[in-house]
Amino acid sequence: MLNEQQLKFLERAIELARMGTTENKGGPFGCVIVRQGEIIAEGYNEVTSDNDPTAHAEIVAIRKACRNLGTWQLTDCDVYASCEPCPMCLGAVYWARVNSVVYANTRHDAAAINFDDDFIYREININAAERKIRFQHYPHPKAKEVFDYWMAVESKLKY
Amino acid sequence: MLNEQQLKFLERAIELARMGTTENKGGPFGCVIVRQGEIIAEGYNEVTSDNDPTAHAEIVAIRKACRNLGTWQLTDCDVYASCEPCPMCLGAVYWARVNSVVYANTRHDAAAINFDDDFIYREININAAERKIRFQHYPHPKAKEVFDYWMAVESKLKY
Numbered sequence: 001m002l003n004e005q006q007l008k009f010l011e012r013a014i015e016l017a018r019m020g021t022t023e024n025k026g027g028p029f030g031c032v033i034v035r036q037g038e039i040i041a042e043g044y045n046e047v048t049s050d051n052d053p054t055a056h057a058e059i060v061a062i063r064k065a066c067r068n069l070g071t072w073q074l075t076d077c078d079v080y081a082s083c084e085p086c087p088m089c090l091g092a093v094y095w096a097r098v099n100s101v102v103y104a105n106t107r108h109d110a111a112a113i114n115f116d117d118d119f120i121y122r123e124i125n126i127n128a129a130e131r132k133i134r135f136q137h138y139p140h141p142k143a144k145e146v147f148d149y150w151m152a153v154e155s156k157l158k159y
Numbered sequence: 160m161l162n163e164q165q166l167k168f169l170e171r172a173i174e175l176a177r178m179g180t181t182e183n184k185g186g187p188f189g190c191v192i193v194r195q196g197e198i199i200a201e202g203y204n205e206v207t208s209d210n211d212p213t214a215h216a217e218i219v220a221i222r223k224a225c226r227n228l229g230t231w232q233l234t235d236c237d238v239y240a241s242c243e244p245c246p247m248c249l250g251a252v253y254w255a256r257v258n259s260v261v262y263a264n265t266r267h268d269a270a271a272i273n274f275d276d277d278f279i280y281r282e283i284n285i286n287a288a289e290r291k292i293r294f295q296h297y298p299h300p301k302a303k304e305v306f307d308y309w310m311a312v313e314s315k316l317k318y
Contacts, residue, residue, distance in 0.1 A: 017302070024314075067211075071210055087283065091245055091250060091279055092213050095215075097212075104298060105298075106298075110306075133257060136262070138262070142170065146187045147187055149180060
């Protein structure tokens with residue numbers, strides 16, 4: 001269950017989804033990032049208007065929230081999204097290390113209106129050789145060297 | 160196997176990984192996008208320098224490539240990455256609908272130098288209630304309405 005304030009945040013995310021759609025920004029998806037009871041960033045899908053396949057509502061909102069706070073971590077923030085994050089946005093949520101995610105529609109609802117979220121979730125678990133997009137692993141000693149170099153740098157900023 | 164030209168592209172991605180690391184831009188990851196035998200965009204990880212948890216090498220390169228081409232689809236492009244794309248970048252690769260992905264290091268190599276790629280791949284397959292980040296599904300009729308509205312709009316740009 002959500003409390004009244006949480007429901008308000010989710011409904012704002014849904015409102016953003018509708019705004020983005022009616023204003024022809026992109027697909028029907030919205031998101032807000034909340035910190036200490038306040039919305040610190042909002043986003044809607046801007047894929048087609050911004051020529052950016054990564055401009056999903058959650059990515060847009062996470063990037064804004066980080067810019068606003070001057071950090072690359074949102075550890076004390078919660079994400080409210082009009083739809084279940086796709087694998088790309090789920091990854092972004094983990095890299096930003098948010099506290100929690102609340103969403104309304106599901107990946108299956110998204111599939112029903114012809115979005116690939118569920119398809120991509122399924123592709124992740126398919127053997128790379130059988131995926132629709134070909135993934136080829138080619139080990140290279142120089143690539144390993146860069147990782148070794150990184151491990152040896154003491155001044156690095158971890159994330 | 161890779162041909163000589165493909166190997167050159169992969170090695171450029173590895174070189175970018177090293178450049179990003181030595182210049183303190185972020186983690187040791189690089190990527191190039193290739194179209195018709197030419198590199199059209201390059202990227203390295205800029206998470207910590209840009210305060211952007213989504214600024215992985217692949218995301219940076221995909222966004223640049225799309226900006227350069229004025230499109231949100233990279234259907235005739237190939238991705239060369241110094242490391243296997245994380246779930247976020249795999250998602251971006253699918254949304255951009257690239258032709259193929261070649262990578263050197265793996266998610267397990269990344270785990271060995273303390274990056275979460277493999278962890279996030281495992282989290283995807285865990286029941287949402289057991290994930291490290293709490294995912295809460297709260298169905299809302301207004302969210303469904305936005306999807307219905309989207310389906311009814313005839314002029315929409317699909318992606």
